[in-house]
Amino acid sequence: MKTYSFRLLNVFAESTFGGNPLCVFENAAGLQDEQMQALALQFNLSETTFILPSDRATARMRIFTTGYEMPFAGHPTLGTAHVVRELLNTGDDLSLECKAGVVQTNANRDHWTFTAPGNGQIKTTAPALPAADIAAMLGLDADDLLADPVWVDTGADQLLVAVKSYAAVKRAQPDSTRLGQWPQSSIGRKTAYVFAFDSEAAEAGKELKVLARYFFTKQGGGVAEDPGTGSACANLGGWWIASGRALPARLGISQGEQVQRPSRLSLEVTADRQIRVGGRVVELGRGKISL
DSSP, rough: EEEEEEEEEEEEEESTOOOOEEEEEEEOOOOHHHHHHHHHHHHHHOOOOEEESSSSSEEEEEESSSSSSSSHHHHHHHHHHHHHHHHOOOEEEEEEETTEEEEEEEETTTEEEEEEEEOOOEEEOOSSSOHHHHHHHHTTOOGGBBOOOOEEEESSSSEEESOOHHHHHOOOOGGGGGGGGOOOTTTTTOOEEEEEEEESSSOOOOOOOEEEEEEOEEEEEEEEEEEHHHHHHHHHHHHHHHHHHHSSEEEEEEOOGTTTEEEEEEEEEEETTOEEEEEEEEEEEEEEOOO
16 A cells, blocks of 8 residues: 655635645656546545656646546646645746646746746637527627637637626526537537626736636536636637737736635736736645555
């Protein structure tokens, strides 16, 4: 029997019990894929990560939801970097290898930032479902839409739905009778990132405020809401670039209020199209599991 140490953290947290929960296993050497998947299901968080050695980066990170492995995800990247810094005494700049590539991260104390993988490459695809049907799927009217929904991929493809107002974001409620027609991502996920800007224009150099919600279908049925979604925030940066909006840009995203897990994400899109997402990481506790 072997013992594996883990840590519990909250990412994008403005308070002890805010942000998006994460479990990080400090050393996954010896664990089989099936065991990693079983441990992710055991902890029943949106993602659980496993740290391994890497010959391409500071460390390798594998990311599992309760049902499958992810090529990339935002809050697991920041939380894992926080743990790797202490384990390997790396300092505040380190890189993590994941299935989507090598992700660069850096920290200012407990505030971590990652640069989206892909070297500024952004993939966008129009969904097959008409915009009005997507709005209805989310309990909204076509007139609520600011722009046509679009798949955006800066590391993990997700459906981005821009709406005109905070009120529309708050009103969004996926219609469970329409789950069968929900568009699927490249790995079979059904997701929607609904967001609105506080205003269409921000003063030069000022942070533009955004309200966002992220919906996804759960294993076994139904729809859940994620409190803080770093990969979707990175895709918002991709959406910003693809929409031809002014660069550089700084955005502050609020998410998670509707699920009592307030999260705060920072998004920077540089003049050379680099997308950086950041947030605060809080460690809650540690433990061990014997297998």
